[in-house]
Amino acid sequence: MEAVLSYIxxxxxxxxxSLGLFRVELRFVRIGAMLxxxxxxxxxxLVAADFDPDGGMQFIRVLPWIEHYGITYKLGLDGISLxxxxxxxxxxxxxxxxxWTEERNGYWYNMMLxxxxxxxxVLSLDLLLFYLFWETMLLPIFIMIGRYGSGMRQFNAMxxxxxxxxxxxxxxxxxxxxxxxxxxxNGWWSFALSDLSTLQLDPRTSIWLAGGFLLAxxxxxxxxxxxxxxxxxYGSAPTPAVVIMSAIMAKLGIYGLWRFGYGLFESTLSYYxxxxxxxxxxxxxxxxxxxxxxxxxxxxxxxxxxxxxxxIALGVFLTNIYxxxxxxxxxxxxALSSAGIFLMIGLLYKRTxxxxxxxxxxxxxxxxxxxxxxxxxxxSIAGLPGTGGFVAELLIIIGAFKEEFWIGVLTxxxxxxxxxxxxxxxxxxxFGPDTVATExxxxxxxxxxxxxxxxxxxLLITGIVPSFFIPLFxxxxxxxxxxxxxxIGGL
Numbered sequence: 001m002e003a004v005l006s007y008i009x010x011x012x013x014x015x016x017x018s019l020g021l022f023r024v025e026l027r028f029v030r031i032g033a034m035l036x037x038x039x040x041x042x043x044x045x046l047v048a049a050d051f052d053p054d055g056g057m058q059f060i061r062v063l064p065w066i067e068h069y070g071i072t073y074k075l076g077l078d079g080i081s082l083x084x085x086x087x088x089x090x091x092x093x094x095x096x097x098x099x100w101t102e103e104r105n106g107y108w109y110n111m112m113l114x115x116x117x118x119x120x121x122v123l124s125l126d127l128l129l130f131y132l133f134w135e136t137m138l139l140p141i142f143i144m145i146g147r148y149g150s151g152m153r154q155f156n157a158m159x160x161x162x163x164x165x166x167x168x169x170x171x172x173x174x175x176x177x178x179x180x181x182x183x184x185x186n187g188w189w190s191f192a193l194s195d196l197s198t199l200q201l202d203p204r205t206s207i208w209l210a211g212g213f214l215l216a217x218x219x220x221x222x223x224x225x226x227x228x229x230x231x232x233x234y235g236s237a238p239t240p241a242v243v244i245m246s247a248i249m250a251k252l253g254i255y256g257l258w259r260f261g262y263g264l265f266e267s268t269l270s271y272y273x274x275x276x277x278x279x280x281x282x283x284x285x286x287x288x289x290x291x292x293x294x295x296x297x298x299x300x301x302x303x304x305x306x307x308x309x310x311x312i313a314l315g316v317f318l319t320n321i322y323x324x325x326x327x328x329x330x331x332x333x334x335a336l337s338s339a340g341i342f343l344m345i346g347l348l349y350k351r352t353x354x355x356x357x358x359x360x361x362x363x364x365x366x367x368x369x370x371x372x373x374x375x376x377x378x379x380s381i382a383g384l385p386g387t388g389g390f391v392a393e394l395l396i397i398i399g400a401f402k403e404e405f406w407i408g409v410l411t412x413x414x415x416x417x418x419x420x421x422x423x424x425x426x427x428x429x430x431f432g433p434d435t436v437a438t439e440x441x442x443x444x445x446x447x448x449x450x451x452x453x454x455x456x457x458x459l460l461i462t463g464i465v466p467s468f469f470i471p472l473f474x475x476x477x478x479x480x481x482x483x484x485x486x487x488i489g490g491l
Contacts, residue, residue, distance in 0.1 A: 005075040009120045016112035037092040044089035053475045070189030074126040079476030084122045095240045097451040110140035127175045127191045149236040156236040160229040167216035174212030210265040220253030224283035234302035239346030247335035267487045273317045283310030288417035297355040315396040323399025324477045333388030340377035340455045352437040361432030367443035382418035388462025
């Protein structure tokens with residue numbers, strides 16, 4: 001099992017390189033992509049089965065890379081990264097099912113490269129290795145929006161790249177300074193997280209360096225004020241790219257707060273906490289208002305995603321076990337819900353060639369199966385009782401009330417506002433009068449059902465028996481929370 005994390009990261013990339021090198025036919029590209037994703041999923045399940053929730057960082061793999069400057073190929077897995085790893089491995093085969101009729105080879109190659117990028121970022125424990133994967137996952141997104149997207153796709157692709165690169169460069173400079181500071185103190189170079197976390201930085205320096213990381217993560221999430229790329233990119237991107245951006249890449253911004261924010265600057269984050277919490281509270285309200293007013297389904301759920309991601313970010317900065325546990329659980333359950341609803345919007349667009357709410361209506365009369373899945377995923381976004389999202393949001397709200405009464409009240413408005421825009425959207429699109437676009441609406445076929453049923457099942461399981469999943473990561477966040485409170489004098 002020593003090299004299993006490397007296999008999980010690089011199998012999709014090796015599949016893409018092998019298939020591209022031999023210029024195989026499209027059907028073999030499809031099969032190769034699907035087989036590599038299924039093999040990765042099996043390996044991740046084996047890792048999860050062998051994972052010890054109380055064991056801290058596990059499956060550590062360290063190999064020299066650029067030895068003179070202390071840059072290593074270092075991988076590892078703990079309870080937090082396991083959640084994201086399972087999520088990526090679960091969703092990729094389902095995305096390939098959605099893409100099965102896609103006839104552009106480049107589409108498939110970019111998705112395989114994207115899987116390697118996001119998986120590598122989750123498992124990296126060397127900061128320069130993390131930065132490499134962080135940048136790698138941006139390239140296929142740029143290509144998929146710019147080449148395979150719609151509307152102002154090239155402008156929107158460039159916008160997301162420029163904003164993301166701005167954040168990435170600020171993080172890169174912070175990483176380089178940390179490595180230099182470690183060299184100045186110890187006489188040898190290292191960029192390993194475990195080494196850099198031992199540095200004793202003066203408060204002013206720590207604030208600037210933490211700011212470099214926080215800018216990158218704030219853009220990726222995105223927090224309000226750093227969000228101008230979000231709705232245009234979601235509106236222009238092809239459906240698989242939207243699913244990756246909403247369900248995985250945005251969550252990597254939250255993951256970065258835990259892994260590198262608290263891992264390197266746990267006491268310094270208290271300096272930024274009031275600002276981040278304020279932005280998160282403003283965001284969960286601001287995005288919800290935008291979602292209510294938005295006439296386009298894809299953009300509406302982009303704003304909905306922003307509102308819920310702001311709620312998760314708020315939970316990360318509420319230093320109690322309810323908020324932290326709820327935030328990590330919400331990373332997984334919201335990813336499933338957003339993946340489901342964006343896949344449904346993609347299927348809707350294939351049938352009607354529109355995703356504008358005013359052009360839709362009466363779908364329930366023609367497609368009962370489609371209606372069930374569409375309504376289920378939409379309501380799961382709003383925290384439908386019995387789904388994992390309800391459990392996660394409830395934990396965050398409890399954690400918010402534990403922190404401050406008014407924070408709890410404002411956080412709880414997320415569920416209420418979500419119900420408002422979700423029900424209003426459903427009334428107009430699914431249960432409203434027929435339109436020209438929906439007059440001959442086709443119901444879901446077998447392949448599409450096969451793609452959607454696993455997501456529904458997992459959302460229900462996470463909602464009905466959360467005790468099966470929470471123990472996988474609760475010891476890790478409890479230990480991190482204890483260390484944080486000790487660091488800032490809370491214990």
